[in-house]
Amino acid sequence: MGDFSQRVFAVVQRIPAGKVATYGQVGALIGAPRGARYVGYALHGNPNPGTDEGCIPCHRVVFKDGRMATGFAFGGPDEQRKMLADEGVAFDEEGRVLMDRFQWDGLSSAVRSGAEGSDADGPLGPPPDFNWKAELGE
Numbered sequence: 001m002g003d004f005s006q007r008v009f010a011v012v013q014r015i016p017a018g019k020v021a022t023y024g025q026v027g028a029l030i031g032a033p034r035g036a037r038y039v040g041y042a043l044h045g046n047p048n049p050g051t052d053e054g055c056i057p058c059h060r061v062v063f064k065d066g067r068m069a070t071g072f073a074f075g076g077p078d079e080q081r082k083m084l085a086d087e088g089v090a091f092d093e094e095g096r097v098l099m100d101r102f103q104w105d106g107l108s109s110a111v112r113s114g115a116e117g118s119d120a121d122g123p124l125g126p127p128p129d130f131n132w133k134a135e136l137g138e
Contacts, residue, residue, distance in 0.1 A: 004032070005042040012043065015060040017051065017087040019104035020097050022064045029106060040069065049074045051083075059083040060104075066096030 007030040015021050027035035043058040051057050059080045062068060068077035081095065089102045097103075 004030070004035075004038065005045065007031075008039050008042040009046070009056045012056050012058055012061060015057060015104050017057075017060075018089060018102065020060050020062050020066075020084065020089060020099070020102050021104045021106075023061055024064055025104075025106070026061060036064075040071075044071065044073045046073070051087075060087075062097050064099075066092070066099045068095070 008026060011026050011029045012021070021029075023036035023039045024033070026039045027033055030039075032038065039061070043056075043061060046056050046058045048055050049058055059072070059074070062080075068080045070077055072080040074080075081091065084097065085091070090098050092098060
């Protein structure tokens with residue numbers, strides 16, 4: 001497994017339950033803002049999918065419009081949607097994630113709450129006022 005995949009997995013492990021990120025967003029967080037397709041390739045080879053401690057919750061990564069991945073390697077798009085719904089994620093009438101409510105902001109919960117400690121020392125991604133849509137062309 002290469003360094004790119006390891007970086008993808010590290011970011012995806014930080015997406016909290018009940019939130020989603022886009023493939024492009026994950027790419028941007030690892031320094032590959034145009035690497036959405038490669039993020040998908042890396043996640044397709046996820047060695048440890050799931051939500052348990054140490055797992056890589058790849059079901060929390062969706063297309064920029066909130067659609068499920070048709071090639072979701074661990075049960076297909078219906079399983080991905082079920083896993084997200086079980087975490088409280090809501091969908092529109094076309095089955096897309098309501099991105100304005102459920103897209104992860106790239107910050108750890110400790111940073112968001114103002115907690116002290118190593119996890120709260122800074123954001124996991126860009127600053128809160130970072131414009132994802134402009135940066136990623138969405």
